Amino acid sequence: xxxxxxxxxxxMASALAGALAPRDAPAGRLLVFALLGLxxxxxxxxxxxxxxxDGSLYARLPLGLPWLEWHLRLDGxxxxxxxxxxxxxxxxxxxxxxxxxxxxxxxxHPAVLHLFTGLFVAGxxxxxxxxxxxxxxxxxxxxxxxxxxxxxxxxxxxANRRAAFLYLLMAQVGALAILLGFGxxxxxxxxxxxDAMRASYQGTGWANVAFALALAGFGMKAGLMPMxxxxxxxxxxxxxxxxxxxxxxxxxxxxxxxxxFAFDLLSQPHWGWGVAxxxxxxxxxxxxxxxxxxxxxxxxxxxxxxxENIGIxxxxxxxxxxxxxxxxxxxxxxxxxxxxxxxxNHALFKTLLFFGAGAILHxxxxxxxxxxxxxxxxxxxxxxxxxxxxxxxSALPPFNGFVSEWLTFQAFLQVSFLESGALRAMLPFAAAxxxxxxxxxxxxxxxxxxxxxxxxxxxxxxxxxxxxxxGMRAGQILLAASCLVFGVLPTFVIDAIAPVTRALLGGELAxxxxxxxxxxxxxxxxxxxxxxxxxLAGIALAxxxxxxxxxxxxxxxxxxxxxxxxxxxxALGARMQYTATAFAMPIRRIFQPVWHVREATVRNAAxxxxxxERAVTVRxxxxxxxxxxxxxxxxxxxxxxxxxxxxxRLQTGRIRTYLAxxxxxxxxxxxxxx
Amino acid sequence: MIEWALxxxxxxxxxxxxxxxxxxxxxxxxxxxxxxxxxxWQPYRDLARLFGKNxxxxxxxxxxxxxxxxxxxxxxxxxxxxxxxxxxxLPTNAIADVIVLVGFFALARFVQALAALDAGTxxxxxxxxxxxxxxxLAEPAMLLVVFTFSVTANTTNLSTAIDHILASGLVLRPSxxxxxxxxxxxxxxETGRVPVDNPATHLELTMLHEAMILEYGGRHLALVEWAxxxxxxxxGVLFIDLFVPWGIASQLxxxxxxxxxxxxxxxxxxxxxVLAVSETLVAKMRLFRVPGYLGFAFLLGLLGMLSHVILEVx
Numbered sequence: 002x003x004x005x006x007x008x009x010x011x012x013m014a015s016a017l018a019g020a021l022a023p024r025d026a027p028a029g030r031l032l033v034f035a036l037l038g039l040x041x042x043x044x045x046x047x048x049x050x051x052x053x054x055d056g057s058l059y060a061r062l063p064l065g066l067p068w069l070e071w072h073l074r075l076d077g078x079x080x081x082x083x084x085x086x087x088x089x090x091x092x093x094x095x096x097x098x099x100x101x102x103x104x105x106x107x108x109x110h111p112a113v114l115h116l117f118t119g120l121f122v123a124g125x126x127x128x129x130x131x132x133x134x135x136x137x138x139x140x141x142x143x144x145x146x147x148x149x150x151x152x153x154x155x156x157x158x159x160a161n162r163r164a165a166f167l168y169l170l171m172a173q174v175g176a177l178a179i180l181l182g183f184g185x186x187x188x189x190x191x192x193x194x195x196d197a198m199r200a201s202y203q204g205t206g207w208a209n210v211a212f213a214l215a216l217a218g219f220g221m222k223a224g225l226m227p228m229x230x231x232x233x234x235x236x237x238x239x240x241x242x243x244x245x246x247x248x249x250x251x252x253x254x255x256x257x258x259x260x261x262f263a264f265d266l267l268s269q270p271h272w273g274w275g276v277a278x279x280x281x282x283x284x285x286x287x288x289x290x291x292x293x294x295x296x297x298x299x300x301x302x303x304x305x306x307x308x309e310n311i312g313i314x315x316x317x318x319x320x321x322x323x324x325x326x327x328x329x330x331x332x333x334x335x336x337x338x339x340x341x342x343x344x345x346n347h348a349l350f351k352t353l354l355f356f357g358a359g360a361i362l363h364x365x366x367x368x369x370x371x372x373x374x375x376x377x378x379x380x381x382x383x384x385x386x387x388x389x390x391x392x393x394x395s396a397l398p399p400f401n402g403f404v405s406e407w408l409t410f411q412a413f414l415q416v417s418f419l420e421s422g423a424l425r426a427m428l429p430f431a432a433a434x435x436x437x438x439x440x441x442x443x444x445x446x447x448x449x450x451x452x453x454x455x456x457x458x459x460x461x462x463x464x465x466x467x468x469x470x471x472g473m474r475a476g477q478i479l480l481a482a483s484c485l486v487f488g489v490l491p492t493f494v495i496d497a498i499a500p501v502t503r504a505l506l507g508g509e510l511a512x513x514x515x516x517x518x519x520x521x522x523x524x525x526x527x528x529x530x531x532x533x534x535x536x537l538a539g540i541a542l543a544x545x546x547x548x549x550x551x552x553x554x555x556x557x558x559x560x561x562x563x564x565x566x567x568x569x570x571x572a573l574g575a576r577m578q579y580t581a582t583a584f585a586m587p588i589r590r591i592f593q594p595v596w597h598v599r600e601a602t603v604r605n606a607a608x609x610x611x612x613x614e615r616a617v618t619v620r621x622x623x624x625x626x627x628x629x630x631x632x633x634x635x636x637x638x639x640x641x642x643x644x645x646x647x648x649x650r651l652q653t654g655r656i657r658t659y660l661a662x663x664x665x666x667x668x669x670x671x672x673x674x675x
Numbered sequence: 676m677i678e679w680a681l682x683x684x685x686x687x688x689x690x691x692x693x694x695x696x697x698x699x700x701x702x703x704x705x706x707x708x709x710x711x712x713x714x715x716w717q718p719y720r721d722l723a724r725l726f727g728k729n730x731x732x733x734x735x736x737x738x739x740x741x742x743x744x745x746x747x748x749x750x751x752x753x754x755x756x757x758x759x760x761x762x763x764x765l766p767t768n769a770i771a772d773v774i775v776l777v778g779f780f781a782l783a784r785f786v787q788a789l790a791a792l793d794a795g796t797x798x799x800x801x802x803x804x805x806x807x808x809x810x811x812l813a814e815p816a817m818l819l820v821v822f823t824f825s826v827t828a829n830t831t832n833l834s835t836a837i838d839h840i841l842a843s844g845l846v847l848r849p850s851x852x853x854x855x856x857x858x859x860x861x862x863x864x865e866t867g868r869v870p871v872d873n874p875a876t877h878l879e880l881t882m883l884h885e886a887m888i889l890e891y892g893g894r895h896l897a898l899v900e901w902a903x904x905x906x907x908x909x910x911g912v913l914f915i916d917l918f919v920p921w922g923i924a925s926q927l928x929x930x931x932x933x934x935x936x937x938x939x940x941x942x943x944x945x946x947x948x949v950l951a952v953s954e955t956l957v958a959k960m961r962l963f964r965v966p967g968y969l970g971f972a973f974l975l976g977l978l979g980m981l982s983h984v985i986l987e988v989x
Binding site for chain 1: 729737741745770771778779781782792801808812816825826966973977
């Protein structure tokens with residue numbers, strides 16, 4: 002437990018060091034990130050020990066209100082998420098010093114960045130350690146507010162200020178829903194501590210209300226559709242290592258909150274919750290990837306992919322709730338394990354991808370994919386790591402994203418254990434949506450990697466890009482390696498998660514690793530098996546065989562370099578390549594109704610006299626807007642404005658009307674009192 | 676140990692027989708279209724010719740372009756080792772189930788599409804974009820087929836699924852009729868055959884797969900072509916394994932293996948003939964008709980699932 006408390010303390014020390022360090026002192030920057038890295042190591046150690054210990058540790062801190070101490074607790078679930086925070090924090094501490102160097106002479110003071118980064122991290126670590134609603138909300142707000150300042154860090158751009166305000170607004174609305182959810186539980190149990198909430202019995206009605214509030218509140222933070230609007234705005238606005246922390250960790254804290262609330266605090270799951278979570282998760286996953294496909298701002302695209310992956314995580318959680326409510330704890334464990342595994346995987350590969358985007362931004366000052374290209378030649382290490390991230394997020398074997406999606410599919414396939422025929426018919430459809438999501442994600446990342454790293458450079462900055470420094474590369478390499486390791490050795494991870502499912506669901510995947518570490522058999526060896534180590538061994542064997550024959554062949558038939566085939570028309574230029582928009586065009590045409598597409602071709606006939614043929618300029622514009630704004634946010638905003646206008650009728654500006662109001666109020670109050 | 680050796684032998688047989696199937700289909704098609712047919716083993720000659728050539732690589736490409744053919748071929752071989760061809764219950768079958776098999780195809784496609792974008796030509800981008808679009812629509816239909824099947828057999832492992840089909844004997848399952856048609860439609864789309872793509876054309880407007888591999892030559896092209904032939908055979912064998920597995924060897928004996936070999940060869944030959952007939956009768960469709968085609972396959976898969984839930988459970 003001391004180790005777990007050390008983690009937020011070190012993060013706060015990092016915040017303090019950052020606040021006090023002079024503006025452009027490399028040593029100060031290194032100290033800030035060294036402390037963050039140590040905090041990450043402490044979190045990993047505490048988390049792994051908590052998972053291995055299979056019990057819970059308690060602590061009470063004499064902080065907060067005099068009659069209400071802070072209750073902290075470290076159990077398996079907290080340990081898992083604490084380790085996840087640490088797993089992202091360590092690469093961030095490697096990546097950070099190089100990346101923030103650019104801010105030393107920027108318009109905003111880097112001390113602000115470092116101060117709030119430390120607080121943000123400490124807040125997240127405290128959220129997972131909290132054992133009463135009071136600490137939870139305090140830590141939650143520290144996390145939200147600190148990240149608001151991080152999003153607003155480059156506040157000289159109006160777009161960033163707007164994004165930060167939207168983020169703050171939605172974070173507060175979400176926090177309100179969570180607060181109300183805790184309010185329901187503490188009203189029923191009469192106490193703030195999680196133990197009391199767990200022990201109290203909630204009737205179906207109140208449990209439903211609490212669940213709906215939790216789904217809305219945590220869903221807003223996690224970025225589920227249609228509550229995702231802040232996410233694609235806030236992620237591109239923040240500095241890249243902060244985007245990585247926000248997308249890689251903060252969204253996962255929301256997942257933690259949801260799991261804690263729905264699986265732990267609420268006594269008995271209802272199958273309807275599972276269905277609701279599953280539907281919201283599927284919609285988020287599919288729409289998230291479809292919106293991501295249409296983006297050409299790299300960081301915005303990655304933000305929409307966060308919506309998609311959070312959707313996949315919630316699909317797993319929904320399945321788990323559904324099976325749990327149907328009295329199949331081992332299948333519920335399968336769903337939960339798939340969701341938690343995907344949570345971990347998403348933290349790793351999304352951080353890696355944001356690092357890649359950050360490295361490109363750092364060396365080319367470019368975020369628009371349409372201006373990139375050919376970076377694999379200029380930034381080879383970043384390219385390789387980014388490729389691994391792309392393969393992982395596209396759920397391709399043998400990397401980590403595949404394992405968790407495979408587990409989710411296996412959970413789907415156990416539908417025959419459900420009694421309801423309607424559910425049995427609906428679930429495969431949801432599974433097919435998940436398959437569509439996966440395939441579209443692969444298409445999207447072919448687009449990303451192909452347009453950004455392959456082909457010819459599309460702008461001058463990109464043509465002269467330089468590889469980033471050793472620290473930034475080390476952070477990426479560490480994450481890329483862990484993507485491979487967690488993809489190839491899933492059995493160890495699943496064994497490690499077992500205490501969590503035992504504690505929350507009373508069931509576990511008994512057979513998952515029964516046939517040894519080589520074989521992953523989630524239900525039983527007869528039903529399904531996957532051996533990632535053997536797949537990797539097969540690939541390695543093939544690679545070995547090929548390199549031997551290649552060596553032989555290259556001697557006989559050498560490789561000759563020549564210009565690519567240009568159909569005999571002459572030199573190919575960078576502008577003849579497929580752009581990101583062109584690549585996604587067939588998909589845009591097929592799924593047209595999903596987006597709000599505004600496409601226009603303007604022929605500008607302002608032509609010089611006597612030069613009729615050449616002077617016509619044609620301008621093509623394409624805007625793709627989020628339909629969620631049209632369907633949810635703008636009606637909501639209009640509703641609020643309408644209500645405000647109605648309320649404003651009271652304000653007549655005449656003093657006698659106001660006196661009449663006061664008089665009537667007084668009368669009514671007197672009547673109520675008597 | 677002997678089982679591993681048998682598994683490797685079966686994989687080798689799979690890989691070496693794949694060009695023969697492609698040659699057989701081409702031969703049938705030429706006969707049906709009143710053209711002079713090449714020999715059945717013509718693909719082997721083509722491969723040998725390509726392996727014997729020097730390699731020309733576009734100077735704008737990176738290491739990815741040269742690595743891709745090996746990854747594509749390796750994924751195809753790995754997939755071939757998983758699918759039971761002559762005998763079931765070989766140890767390699769358990770390495771991956773049907774979902775992982777779909778994952779292998781996706782990996783090969785992903786790397787191939789990236790390699791297409793590497794040279795920076797318009798053809799590569801066009802091919803990659805179209806291929807990924809078609810694949811992203813085909814994959815849900817494919818998985819719906821797999822789901823319906825595995826809910827029936829309660830497994831995604833191919834060997835166990837074959838056991839289940841063999842054990843339950845000849846039963847008429849309406850769901851299987853739907854998903855068999857769906858699987859055939861998906862297979863046609865995924866292997867780039869008429870009416871979705873035409874492997875024999877190099878016309879700019881209609882190319883899908885060929886546009887992606889336009890920059891390849893020599894042994895790289897040979898590997899990509901060979902991988903394509905393996906993929907075609909994989910879909911054929913997958914269809915046979917799931918729907919008509921009778922004849923496959925369930926125990927290890929020479930007689931059983933011989934029966935299995937003859938049975939699978941006859942069934943593949945018949946399937947190839949069906950493909951050749953359909954390619955002769957049907958014309959290639961426009962690219963934007965393909966979503967409708969694959970949507971139909973998806974619908975058939977869904978109907979299969981629903982008829983399983985409604986008619987066959989209980």
